[in-house]
Amino acid sequence: MTKSMEGNLERMGRQPLDGEPDYEAMWNRIEAQLVQKNQQERASHRGISRHKKKVLVLVASVSILAALPAMAAVNGSWDSLWNGRSSLNAIEQGLGDRLDQTVTSGDIPVTLNGVATDDQRMNMLLTMNVSGLPAYDAIEFERSELSEGKNKAEHIQVQLKQEQGQGRLFGLATVQNKLGEERKSYQLTLENVVFYQYRSFPLDLIPVESQDKKAALSGTPVSSVEMTSVIREGNVFTVRYKLSGVNLEAVANPHLVLTSGGQVIKEMYAAVLPSEDPNVIVRQSNFEISDADLKKARFELSALEESGRKEGRWNFAFEADGKKAAQAMFAVKLNPTDDANDSMMKFTEMVVTPLEIRLMYEEGGRFPEPGVPLVNYDSVKLIVDGREMDSGSGFWTTKDGRFYRRFELPQWYEQKDWRNVPVKVILSGKKVQERANKNHLLELVQPAAERKTVKTELHGTSVEFTYYKKGKDLIVESSSSDPSFGGITQSYLDMKGERKFPEMNPNPPGGNGTNHKTERYVNVPEGDLKLNPFLYQWVDPKARVELNLR
Amino acid sequence: MKSNRDLFEAYKQDVYKLCRYMTNNGADAEDICQEVFIKAFGQDRNRVTEEKAWLLRIAANLCRNHYNRKKRGAHKEIRSVFLMKPSMPAQPEDEVVRQEQSNEFAQLLEGLPVKLRTALTLRYGNGLSLEEVAQIMEIPLGTVKSRIHKGLALMRKKMESQESYNRKGEKCFD
Numbered sequence: 001m002t003k004s005m006e007g008n009l010e011r012m013g014r015q016p017l018d019g020e021p022d023y024e025a026m027w028n029r030i031e032a033q034l035v036q037k038n039q040q041e042r043a044s045h046r047g048i049s050r051h052k053k054k055v056l057v058l059v060a061s062v063s064i065l066a067a068l069p070a071m072a073a074v075n076g077s078w079d080s081l082w083n084g085r086s087s088l089n090a091i092e093q094g095l096g097d098r099l100d101q102t103v104t105s106g107d108i109p110v111t112l113n114g115v116a117t118d119d120q121r122m123n124m125l126l127t128m129n130v131s132g133l134p135a136y137d138a139i140e141f142e143r144s145e146l147s148e149g150k151n152k153a154e155h156i157q158v159q160l161k162q163e164q165g166q167g168r169l170f171g172l173a174t175v176q177n178k179l180g181e182e183r184k185s186y187q188l189t190l191e192n193v194v195f196y197q198y199r200s201f202p203l204d205l206i207p208v209e210s211q212d213k214k215a216a217l218s219g220t221p222v223s224s225v226e227m228t229s230v231i232r233e234g235n236v237f238t239v240r241y242k243l244s245g246v247n248l249e250a251v252a253n254p255h256l257v258l259t260s261g262g263q264v265i266k267e268m269y270a271a272v273l274p275s276e277d278p279n280v281i282v283r284q285s286n287f288e289i290s291d292a293d294l295k296k297a298r299f300e301l302s303a304l305e306e307s308g309r310k311e312g313r314w315n316f317a318f319e320a321d322g323k324k325a326a327q328a329m330f331a332v333k334l335n336p337t338d339d340a341n342d343s344m345m346k347f348t349e350m351v352v353t354p355l356e357i358r359l360m361y362e363e364g365g366r367f368p369e370p371g372v373p374l375v376n377y378d379s380v381k382l383i384v385d386g387r388e389m390d391s392g393s394g395f396w397t398t399k400d401g402r403f404y405r406r407f408e409l410p411q412w413y414e415q416k417d418w419r420n421v422p423v424k425v426i427l428s429g430k431k432v433q434e435r436a437n438k439n440h441l442l443e444l445v446q447p448a449a450e451r452k453t454v455k456t457e458l459h460g461t462s463v464e465f466t467y468y469k470k471g472k473d474l475i476v477e478s479s480s481s482d483p484s485f486g487g488i489t490q491s492y493l494d495m496k497g498e499r500k501f502p503e504m505n506p507n508p509p510g511g512n513g514t515n516h517k518t519e520r521y522v523n524v525p526e527g528d529l530k531l532n533p534f535l536y537q538w539v540d541p542k543a544r545v546e547l548n549l550r
Numbered sequence: 551m552k553s554n555r556d557l558f559e560a561y562k563q564d565v566y567k568l569c570r571y572m573t574n575n576g577a578d579a580e581d582i583c584q585e586v587f588i589k590a591f592g593q594d595r596n597r598v599t600e601e602k603a604w605l606l607r608i609a610a611n612l613c614r615n616h617y618n619r620k621k622r623g624a625h626k627e628i629r630s631v632f633l634m635k636p637s638m639p640a641q642p643e644d645e646v647v648r649q650e651q652s653n654e655f656a657q658l659l660e661g662l663p664v665k666l667r668t669a670l671t672l673r674y675g676n677g678l679s680l681e682e683v684a685q686i687m688e689i690p691l692g693t694v695k696s697r698i699h700k701g702l703a704l705m706r707k708k709m710e711s712q713e714s715y716n717r718k719g720e721k722c723f724d
Contacts, residue, residue: 017567021576027555
């Protein structure tokens with residue numbers, strides 16, 4: 001190769017690319033996907049994020065347990081902690097290490113019962129005998145770290161749950177597994193058990209009249225609340241608000257609570273939206289509430305504050321062996337023709353580890369084309385050897401970007417020949433994302449301050465669009481009385497062949513309880529406009545797909 | 551540690567460039583570029599010391615996965631619906647796959663095996679050193695040199711077959 005050829009290639013490589021993308025639009029899409037992903041991961045994790053380095057665990061929280069897979073009821077232990085039963089089974093089958101080390105500090109004995117691993121995780125099972133536990137909404141170790149050799153200690157996530165009626169806590173600490181097939185020595189350090197309770201602060205804000213209102217607070221861990229959006233549709237009340245001056249060292253999970261007649265109105269859905277400032281929290285909440293109750297409703301600010309603690313420091317030294325677990329793993333390729341289905345998930349492999357079953361899949365497509373919808377199923381159940389397992393609502397990805405659903409093992413099938421174990425997948429909760437043809441244009445005649453409507457049909461369903469101007473901005477509200485219509489995801493204005501998109505307005509995953517969508521087009525020109533419904537969803541809750549994978 | 555936005559602003563063009571040369575399709579490149587940052591932001595980057603190399607490694611892996619999917623024909627390629635091409639209003643926007651070969655370098659890369667293409671793109675498209683390419687692809691330096699060498703040999707044949715690249719007295723030999 002001569003230098004001239006290299007020079008030529010370097011020159012060519014420096015040539016500007018033909019048509020770089022709209023990076024700002026790309027960033028908006030990235031932010032929207034991160035919000036959605038964050039919410040899906042929260043539904044599968046057991047905990048509340050205080051800030052990036054700490055995790056709190058809610059005890060007996062219905063919203064968290066709702067995302068857990070169904071398990072047969074057994075004696076209270078680690079069963080209701082995610083991966084607890086599998087970890088215990090793995091240890092009892094000899095695939096993990098039974099430790100039973102007890103350390104007492106401040107009169108509190110903590111036992112490290114055992115450790116179980118697979119290729120991705122190392123789980124440590126703990127118990128703690130504590131008499132006279134105070135009432136609490138959340139609990140954590142103030143410090144929980146794992147170190148190996150001279151490497152820097154890393155913070156680890158610990159789930160804690162109280163055994164009913166007894167002064168005993170069951171704990172499961174999880175960390176990314178870096179064992180490989182080696183045997184390594186570790187130090188686990190736990191310090192101070194801290195209890196938290198929600199504390200409420202009244203707000204001088206009347207919910208139905210709170211649009212664009214701001215309330216300053218004093219003597220609270222948040223300095224102000226600003227309501228940036230308030231929408232009432234049917235019996236759903238949706239608010240978006242900004243909490244400023246949040247003291248993250250003093251509180252966790254600050255949020256608004258809606259009360260009416262002394263009763264708390266539970267959030268249907270909630271999303272924490274992106275914020276560049278760590279002391280500013282932007283949040284959106286949806287409440288289902290009648291007109292009568294909404295009229296007399298009030299807002300409160302609620303946040304978790306420390307309500308008690310048990311001082312102590314517990315150090316454990318132990319060894320963990322990755323070889324046993326690595327040798328016990330099975331991977332079974334799946335036949336694509338067996339699992340052909342209309343969804344985006346193409347199941348490629350089933351991986352069985354001592355801690356879980358993973359159903360690996362490739363996800364086809366990112367966006368729908370006209371006539372080529374994207375189909376997804378909310379529920380993925382696995383039936384192995386006649387036993388049903390639910391993966392919950394979340395999906396997971398490996399380090400190299402492969403998708404999978406997780407299922408907790410009801411028991412360890414060590415003696416089974418996995419090549420012959422019958423496996424079935426049941427998909428249900430069908431959701432379809434479709435794209436309207438580019439010629440599907442609705443005439444918006446001279447948009448002005450008064451509301452006008454135009455109707456169209458999408459997937460055989462009548463959908464109504466109400467449009468009006470607010471200053472120079474155009475507001476488009478869409479909805480359908482047909483419950484199978486899932487709502488407009490995003491529309492656009494056709495401006496002589498170019499597309500103008502509305503402001504980003506993400507919904508929490510699963511929607512806001514209605515198929516109503518409000519979109520704002522900033523600074524539109526005067527005169528007639530053309531609207532394309534673009535991306536929309538419809539649902540079929542009765543659809544069910546059964547796949548015999550083996 | 552940079553914020554997500556800062557990270558995106560600092561490396562969006564490097565990542566897009568790699569994706570574009572690897573896929574030779576603007577819509578696919580945009581999809582993958584977006585996916586790179588979504589994956590990166592979901593990972594713990596406290597221990598990442600070289601952000602550019604780390605991002606390009608994610609990008610190279612996703613491009614390789616994309617290439618393998620296309621090769622298997624398992625999925626119909628789906629065009630990014632957000633792709634706006636104001637400079638080409640006459641193009642039918644619903645075409646599923648469109649090859650964009652207006653760039654000389656992209657033309658030479660076309661058809662090369664994915665491993666060679668990756669090494670050449672990182673070296674000449676992204677302007678990285680051989681050591682940096684080795685780090686990103688997680689292969690020995692010798693392997694990088696070998697892949698570059700093989701890729702250049704294939705490119706040379708292409709170049710020689712194009713009249714504009716034939717210059718008197720400048721034929722390249724191994």
